Structures are given as structure tokens and as C-alpha cells.
Amino acid sequence: MEEETNPISNVEDLHDEECAPVQPESDSLSSSDAPQGEEQEQPAAPEGTPSAEPEPAEPTPIAAEADPPKGRRNIIASISSLFKSTSQLLRTVIILAVVLLVAFGIFSLQHRAKHKKVVRTITQTVVEVKKIKEFCTANYQEETVVVARRKKLLRTEELAIIAKGTVRVGFDLSKMTTRLTSDTSIVVELPAPIVLDVITNPGDFDIFEENGKWDQKVVTTYKNLARATILNHAKAEGIMEDAEKNGVEKLTLLFKRMGMKSVTINVAHPEPPRTESGTPFEGGMLTMPEKQDPAI
Amino acid sequence: MKRNVLLWVLAAMLLCCTSCRKEEKDIKYKIMKAELGTVEYTVRQIIRNSDETWKFFGERKVLFSVKATLKAGINLDKMEDDDVEVKGKSIKLTLPCPEIVALNIRPDDIELAYSKVSTLRSDYSQKELEEILHSGEKAIRNDETLRATILDDAKTNAREFFEVLLRSSGFENIVIKFDD
Structure with missing residues (x-):
């Protein structure tokens, strides 16, 4: 008052x-x-x-x-x-x-x-079971960085992803054939080594920088670009040759342990299919344009 | 005494410097292996996230449908010379226990099925979405039931593979057991 x-x-x-x-x-x-x-x-x-x-x-x-x-x-x-x-x-x-x-x-x-009190429920179902005969003989691991940029009116939005990937290379042993030439000698015919898996799981990606809102599909495209980069590097580093060499060594050892004195392993080297221009086609590679369309 | 302490400090500093340098390097390496994959499981997983931290301000929900591939098999690098006993046309093979050799969730196999964010709440960032997906990946890895099933199948298929291989290599009496 x-x-x-x-x-x-x-x-x-x-x-x-x-x-x-x-x-x-x-x-x-x-x-x-x-x-x-x-x-x-x-x-x-x-x-x-x-x-x-x-x-x-x-x-x-x-x-x-x-x-x-x-x-x-x-x-x-x-x-x-x-x-x-x-x-x-x-x-x-x-x-x-x-x-x-x-x-x-x-x-x-x-x-x-934001990240703490969250409720996560996970349910899973097995949709397919497949019998395989894969002999993985070499792994290649690499960390790579993919940066996406797009220009908005007054600023540039960026997304930097660090991707850790593993390339598994080996043989499909379902295509392997064996022929006994005597009681203690064997000839093994192996197919050419192939890329079994390129593994980039969600835990292998680290979003280093994120400015602006990025659509999930766009992010997936850049993740695929990272996978393709890792696979390209693996091939350039000679992982296929290493896998072949190691596979032959390991199989020879296995057959020798089984009592074989002579083991001959032949690896098939099919000629890569050629494109119309005559250059070998790199199957399974994802090619991305140098400059990303900001609209994607 | 003081001199020793000084030396230890210097050594620790040197170690720190070397580890820092290592981090700056590109991580690229090859590992030679001998993994025989014998079974592949494809798993469809639903990952639900409902952020109820600030329900007062509204909801945040996201739902992913993820397809994952798991491969299991035998690591032949763990085999030793003693694991193979040959007597004429008889062979006794002791194989190492099967293990999960690969878990692969391709980015294309991750589908954002549903997302709802209230006006007052901030949208999920890519980092948050990655964390949610990572939790789903961990759930697959840590699912003991799935693991037991896949390893059991891997064992059966490995036994089958080696029986065929050994028979084609001229053996008649084949005993295969696992190093449990």
C-alpha cells in the first residue's frame, strides 16, 4: 500500500x-x-x-x-x-x-x-536363410571423408561424413572343383576372387559437420559415394591380388594338412567384359558426378 | 629422483606426440584372413525411436525399416596342425567354433518409414538418426537368440562342406568335430 x-x-x-x-x-x-x-x-x-x-x-x-x-x-x-x-x-x-x-x-x-531419455524398441524377423560357401581371404579397411555442400540464399550448408568401411574379398567356393591325380596329389580349380562385401554399417558413419537440414535420401547417396570410394581405393591398393595370393596359400596349407603332398591350385581369370568404347567395365561401382547437384 | 621423474615426463610427452601423429594419418590397412562363411541370414528390423524427454513441448518419433545381412562361418586361421589326424583313408578334423564373420547393413537397405516432429521440437539431426540406427545395429549384434541360431546353422553347413571336400579328396572315414 x-x-x-x-x-x-x-x-x-x-x-x-x-x-x-x-x-x-x-x-x-x-x-x-x-x-x-x-x-x-x-x-x-x-x-x-x-x-x-x-x-x-x-x-x-x-x-x-x-x-x-x-x-x-x-x-x-x-x-x-x-x-x-x-x-x-x-x-x-x-x-x-x-x-x-x-x-x-x-x-x-x-x-x-535430446540423446538421453529416448525410448528405443527394436523388433526383428529373419526373412531369408542361405547356405553359402564363401572363403574370405583378405579384408581392406579404410576411413574416408565425404563432404556435401549446397548454397542457400545467404549461407552454404555443409554435411561432412566420416565413413569407415571394410571390403571383404575372397572366393566363392561353390564354384571350386577338385581333382585327385594320385592318392597324395590334388588339382584345385578356383574361380576368380570377388568382392564379397563392402561393409559400412550405421556405426561406421560419423557425422562430423551438419549445417542445415539434409534429407535422408541425400545422405544415403553420399554414404554410397563413400562406399564406392573405399571400394575403388581397395582395388587400387591391390586387394584382389592379395586375396588371391593369400587364398592359394591358405588352401594349399589346408590340403597339405590333410595329407596331400602335391597341391596345384589354378585360379580362373576371366577377361573383364568390354564396353562399346573398348575400356574394361568395372562392375558394381557407383559412379557419382564430380559436382553434386544441390537439388538432390 | 628428480631426474627420473623428468625422464618419465619426457617419455610420456613423446608418447602423446606419437599417438597424435597417428591419428592424423589416413587409416588404410589390409588384413589377410581365412574365413569360411557357410551361412547367410537376412534380417528385417524395425527400429522405433520415440523421444519423450520433452513431451510437454510435443513429440518426436521416427521409425526405420532396416535390412541386415549376417554371415557366419569358421575362422580357418585358428586351425593348427594337431587339428587334423590322417590315418590312411580315415581323417579326423577338429574345426574351430563358428563365429559371426560379417554384419552388413547397406545404406540403401535403410528405409525411413515414418517420422513425426512437433512444431516446438527440433527436427532429428543426421547425427541423432545415425545414433538411433547404430542402436539397431548393436541390437542385432547382441541378439543372443539370433546368434545361437546362425552359429548352429554355420556349424551344420561347415560340417557338410568339409565332408564333401574330404570325400572328393579321397577320404572314406571322416570324423568332424568342433573345438567347443
Whole structure:
């Protein structure tokens, strides 16, 4: 209720209080043992009573401070009124700050908790079971980086993916034939080594940088580009030759352990199919344009 | 004493430097193997993610349909000379236990079937989607029932493969067991 009153009238009230002969601090300190009621009664004493009036002849230094000149009193009053309005302002600012802090806290927590409290349910069904005879003889592992960029009105959006891939190379032993030439010698006909798998599982991809919203299909395209890059590098590093050499070694060892003294392994090398231009066709490779269309 | 401490600190710093240098290098390497894959399972998996952290602000849901291929077989590198006993036309072969040799989830086999994000919620980032998919991959790897089934099939098929191979190599009495 006090806050609603006119500040000027407050000032006047304050003047009256200050003009009162009560010593603001010294008296209250000296009469600390006295009951509070007495302290309040003192200014209410009749003005004519000489004992109730302070002695102006020899004022104590404290009393002099408590009774400042009029100009000074005005300053003090205006400062205190200013303090009152300032305290209101301060209160508003503090409330605003607290609200802002709470809002910021909620949003930062939301951002942080994005990955935490999630519900994941996974169900799976076996759709196919296949009998295979694959002899994997070499693996090639590589980490590669694919960067996608597209220009928007004022900025460039980027997506940088680190992909770790494994290329498994070996033989399809369902096409293998064996021929005994004697009790302890064998001739094995092996097909040419093939790429059995290019493995880039979700756990092998690391989204290093992501600016803007990228469609899942676009991301899949870039993941396939990373796979193709890894496969190209594997072939360039001679993984097919290594797989063939190691396969022959391992099979020879296996047959020798079985008691064969002579093991001959022939690996088929079919000529790669040729395109119309006459250049060998690299089957199974994904070719991507050098510059990506930003629309994809 | 002080000198020793100083030497240890220097050695540790050197080690740190070398490991940092290793990280900067391109990781490319080849591993020679001898894995005989005998069975391939194709698994269809549904990965559901429902982010209920800030349900007050709305929902975030995503559903993936993923096709994964698992291959299991025998690691022939684990075989030793003692694992093969030959006596005339009889052979006793001890094979190592089958194991999962490959799990492959091709990017093309990941289908985003459904996605719902409320207006007040931020959309799933690619990093978050990758994490969700990764959890699905882990679930396949850690599925003990599936693992047991596939390894059992791998064992049966490996036995069958070696029986045919050994018979065509002239053996009549064939005993195949697994190193359990």
C-alpha cells in the first residue's frame, strides 16, 4: 500500500520524522535496554515540557548529524525516494533475469537431453536363410571423408561424413572343383576372387559437420559415394591380388594338412567384359558426378 | 629422483606426440584372413525411436525399416596342425567354433518409414538418426537368440562342406568335430 502513495507526500512524511527530536541511532543504541514503547512515546510528549526538548545549547556531534540543514535533507529525501523507485526497477530486472535464466535452462537442458531419455524398441524377423560357401581371404579397411555442400540464399550448408568401411574379398567356393591325380596329389580349380562385401554399417558413419537440414535420401547417396570410394581405393591398393595370393596359400596349407603332398591350385581369370568404347567395365561401382547437384 | 621423474615426463610427452601423429594419418590397412562363411541370414528390423524427454513441448518419433545381412562361418586361421589326424583313408578334423564373420547393413537397405516432429521440437539431426540406427545395429549384434541360431546353422553347413571336400579328396572315414 505504501508503494501506491505519492512519493512527494512520502518525502514530506520523512521530513516530519527527521525533524522530530528523536536521535535516530544514538538514542536507540543507548536505550537498547529500555522497552520499545518508551522510545516511541518520547516524540509524542507535549512540546511545552522542557524536559522533553533537546538542549540546543550544546548539541552533541551525533545530534548535529541527525539534524542536517534543509538542503541536505532534501537531497537525502530525493535519494531515498530514488532508491525506492530503483528498488522497484531492480526487482523487475531481477524477476526478468530469473525468467530468462529459467527459460534458457529449459532450452539448454532440452538440447542436452535430446540423446538421453529416448525410448528405443527394436523388433526383428529373419526373412531369408542361405547356405553359402564363401572363403574370405583378405579384408581392406579404410576411413574416408565425404563432404556435401549446397548454397542457400545467404549461407552454404555443409554435411561432412566420416565413413569407415571394410571390403571383404575372397572366393566363392561353390564354384571350386577338385581333382585327385594320385592318392597324395590334388588339382584345385578356383574361380576368380570377388568382392564379397563392402561393409559400412550405421556405426561406421560419423557425422562430423551438419549445417542445415539434409534429407535422408541425400545422405544415403553420399554414404554410397563413400562406399564406392573405399571400394575403388581397395582395388587400387591391390586387394584382389592379395586375396588371391593369400587364398592359394591358405588352401594349399589346408590340403597339405590333410595329407596331400602335391597341391596345384589354378585360379580362373576371366577377361573383364568390354564396353562399346573398348575400356574394361568395372562392375558394381557407383559412379557419382564430380559436382553434386544441390537439388538432390 | 628428480631426474627420473623428468625422464618419465619426457617419455610420456613423446608418447602423446606419437599417438597424435597417428591419428592424423589416413587409416588404410589390409588384413589377410581365412574365413569360411557357410551361412547367410537376412534380417528385417524395425527400429522405433520415440523421444519423450520433452513431451510437454510435443513429440518426436521416427521409425526405420532396416535390412541386415549376417554371415557366419569358421575362422580357418585358428586351425593348427594337431587339428587334423590322417590315418590312411580315415581323417579326423577338429574345426574351430563358428563365429559371426560379417554384419552388413547397406545404406540403401535403410528405409525411413515414418517420422513425426512437433512444431516446438527440433527436427532429428543426421547425427541423432545415425545414433538411433547404430542402436539397431548393436541390437542385432547382441541378439543372443539370433546368434545361437546362425552359429548352429554355420556349424551344420561347415560340417557338410568339409565332408564333401574330404570325400572328393579321397577320404572314406571322416570324423568332424568342433573345438567347443
